[in-house]
Amino acid sequence: MKIEFTGRHVEVTPAIRSHVESHFKKIEHIFNDSTARAHVIIDVEKGRHTGEIILSWRDHTLTTRVTNKDMYQALTRAIDKLEKQALKLKKKxxxxxxxxxxxxxxxxxxxxxxxxxxxxxxxxxxxxxxxxAVKPMTPEEAALRLSEDSDQFIVFRDAETDRVGVLYKRKDGNFGLIEP
Structure with missing residues (x-):
């Protein structure tokens, strides 16, 4: 996995690099190929430390952004959020x-x-x-014929619409009509 760093209003120190790289080693198993690229953006503004991570993996882009008083905590939480997103994406x-x-x-x-x-x-x-034999008849005629027979259903052609229909006996004693 390739990791790029960008510092806005702050210099990216080797300690921050090693902190981020050690956390990425823990989640590297999710991205089981070398195509994953991460861009870590560190920003300090009025005492607020923001860690933003943009990860590109297989045609997908995952983004997290966390603001905290401590830069290391902000980066750790951002990586944790990224891990949850990656697991959800991989499961999907x-x-x-x-x-x-x-x-x-x-x-x-x-x-x-x-x-x-x-x-x-x-x-x-x-x-x-x-x-x-599909005969033309109305649904009422089909119901009369079905009540006389021991059959459970009757297939007929509706005389008015010229469509095929199925009339069947329901368990409650009524008739059900299926029309296309």
Missing amino acids: IIDSKQNSRKTRAAKTASPAEEAVADATGKRPRIILARRY
Whole structure:
């Protein structure tokens, strides 16, 4: 990791450099490659010591700024904030990669199919039961016909809109209508 220092109204001493570098060694494991670059800006104004760190890593920029009476405490807190931001970013990157793998796997099988496949060891098959003649009728006519049959649903073409609909029996005794 490359670290650059800039001092505004103050000279960057070797002690400050070693302090910052020792703290960055503790969080270097987060940035497991050498592409990370940090720019440390130290500013003193009216007794307020400000430590600002701008870190560039992989196409991301993390920025922290802390003001304190002591320069060393300001830099330590800024590095702590930077560590929290970096861990959050790294977790987000890892989660997005893992979720993309899950969505690729989900395209091949639905979660219900996976649960059944895990329980039985086989994937469920689609078995063609029978064919339906989709007749034009109103939803009310479909409800009358469904109440007469022992079937749980009926597929029909709506006579008014010419769309295909599905009417099914609900557990509460009513009928449910599915329209595209």
